[in-house]
Amino acid sequence: MTKRLLILLGLLFSVAISAQExxxxxxxxxxxxxxxxxxxxxxxxxxxxxxxxxxxxxxxTSCDCAVPEKPEKPIMPGEKSTLTVEYDTSKTGGFSKIITIFSNAKNEVKKIRIKGYITK
Structure with missing residues (x-):
């Protein structure tokens, strides 16, 4: 029983050490x-x-009016990258849209947002 517990703790510790964020x-x-x-x-x-x-x-995205572009290559530890979103500005009025990112990060789902107001 003790051996199984040690193996389980070792696995949990190794997963926690190599977390992406x-x-x-x-x-x-x-x-x-x-x-x-x-x-x-x-x-x-x-x-x-x-x-x-x-x-x-x-x-x-929460609508077809926002088109995201994701990085195609893995982002290495410490490396910066970008995510581009293009919003369709052909309609007037206010907007607030959610962009949901799915990754191999510790928290697999991340939500970011765009908002604004399009005038005539």
Missing amino acids: FKFENETIDYGKIAKNSDGKRVFEFTNIGDAPLIIENIK
Whole structure:
């Protein structure tokens, strides 16, 4: 019984040591007031603060009006990278959209946000 407990503790400790994690410079990008049909592309910057390669597996948005681009290569520990979101600015009015990131990080799901107001 003691041997099994030691093996289990060893496994848990090894998983905790090699955790991936990332930190965003800003988790919300506020477009502010922008003109209709203006450039809707914005960039989120983040750093892999874990000790293993970070892999962004998928990104989903709360609507088809925001198109995300994820890094294709693994982000090495300490390395900075970007995630681009392009919002469709052809419709006027306020918006607030969630971008959900799925990765191999310690917290597998991360949510970031864009918001703003498109004027005529």
